[in-house]
Amino acid sequence: DTAVSQTPKYLVTQMGNDKSIKCEQNLGHDTMYWYKQDSKKFLKIMFSYNNKELIINETVPNRFSPKSPDKAHLNLHINSLELGDSAVYFCASSQDWGGGDTQYFGPGTRLTVL
Amino acid sequence: GQQLNQNPQSMFIQEGEDVSMNCTSSSIFNTWLWYKQDPGEGPVLLIALYKAGELTSNGRLTAQFGITRKDSFLNISASIPSDVGIYFCAGQLIMNRDDKIIFGKGTRLHILP
Numbered sequence: 375d376t377a378v379s380q381t382p383k384y385l386v387t388q389m390g391n392d393k394s395i396k397c398e399q400n401l402g403h404d405t406m407y408w409y410k411q412d413s414k415k416f417l418k419i420m421f422s423y424n425n426k427e428l429i430i431n432e433t434v435p436n437r438f439s440p441k442s443p444d445k446a447h448l449n450l451h452i453n454s455l456e457l458g459d460s461a462v463y464f465c466a467s468s469q470d471w472g473g474g475d476t477q478y479f480g481p482g483t484r485l486t487v488l
Numbered sequence: 489g490q491q492l493n494q495n496p497q498s499m500f501i502q503e504g505e506d507v508s509m510n511c512t513s514s515s516i517f518n519t520w521l522w523y524k525q526d527p528g529e530g531p532v533l534l535i536a537l538y539k540a541g542e543l544t545s546n547g548r549l550t551a552q553f554g555i556t557r558k559d560s561f562l563n564i565s566a567s568i569p570s571d572v573g574i575y576f577c578a579g580q581l582i583m584n585r586d587d588k589i590i591f592g593k594g595t596r597l598h599i600l601p
Contacts, residue, residue, distance in 0.1 A: 409530060415521050419530030462589070476574060477525070479591035 377401050378480040380465050386486045387455055394451045395483045397465030405429070406448035407477065408440060409464040417464070423448050424470075452485075460487045494577055494592030502600050507564040509575060509595040517579035520553050520560035525574045525594075534575075535562070564597075572599050 378399045387393055399406060407430075408420040421440045422430035428440070437453045452459060462482045468475040494511045501507060511520070519538055523531035535546050537553035537560060544551055550563045560579070564571055574596050580589040 407530070414533075415519075415536050416533050417523060417531045476594045476596070477531075477576075478593065479576075479578075482589050 378465060378467055378478050380463075380480040380483050382483060383481065384484050384486075386488065388488055389455055389457060391455050392451070392453045393455060393485070394449055395463055395465075395485070396447070396449045397480055398447050399465075399467040399478070399480075400446065401467055401469075401478060402446075403467040403469050403478070404445055405468045405470060405475075406442065406445070407466040407468075408448065408450050409466065411462040411464060411482070413461070421448075421450075455485075455487045457487050460485055492577060492579055492590050492592040494595055496595060497593065498596045498598070500598045500600055501567055503567060503569060505567055507567055507571070507597060508561065509563075509577075510559060510561045511577035511579065511592045512559040513579055513590070514558065515579070515581070515590075516557040517581045518557065518583065519580035520551070521578040521580065522549075522551050522560070522562050523576040523578065525576065527573070531576055567597075567599055569599055572597055 381396045405424045407422045409417045411417050420434045423442045425445050426442045439451045441449045462484050464482050465480040466477040468477045492511045492513050521536050522534045524534050525531040535544050535551040540557045541555045542553040548565045552561045574594040576594045577592040
């Protein structure tokens with residue numbers, strides 16, 4: 375009965391590799407997000423999708439490409455991984471877009487790039 | 489999945505009043521984080537707590553890491569209109585091979601004119 379799930383929980387990989395993180399929500403929400411949490415615990419929004427359409431695309435390297443096959447899924451693909459990509463990545467969802475609705479966060483994916 | 493109990497879910501207060509909200513869990517954490525989200529923005533880190541019993545202030549905000557490591561409190565003194573938003577707590581445990589972070593569902597703060 376998990377509301378927002380992410381896989382994998384841990385991801386350790388070499389520089390230059392390509393990897394994907396998957397996110398699924400079973401709440402029937404229309405909006406999903408990807409955040410990056412840095413070592414100082416700050417959360418930076420990366421992308422937001424509303425009904426499978428890209429709404430927010432912050433200044434993120436184009437090595438990061440989100441994909442939303444349906445509104446219950448928002449996957450994050452990262453090409454040519456760099457050391458600075460190491461962080462915890464959170465997926466979240468909310469009923470609607472605009473920040474007025476509570477966001478439900480996933481458990482996070484800890485990415486370590488060696 | 490496991491959730492933190494964040495209370496209250498919603499608050500309506502008068503400008504100038506003090507605000508108190510809390511998060512509780514059946515699990516222990518070694519880090520507590522408090523974030524605030526404004527409409528259309530991502531959550532912004534307000535206070536990070538790393539030690540049981542720790543009391544930390546950030547302007548009019550004060551947060552405490554509960555001595556049992558299962559709870560945390562956030563207080564806002566003399567509220568002003570820009571305090572409106574959703575406040576999230578997050579508990580994090582990094583210990584040996586265990587690494588988890590769990591977010592509360594948020595406390596929505598409304599300030600009445």
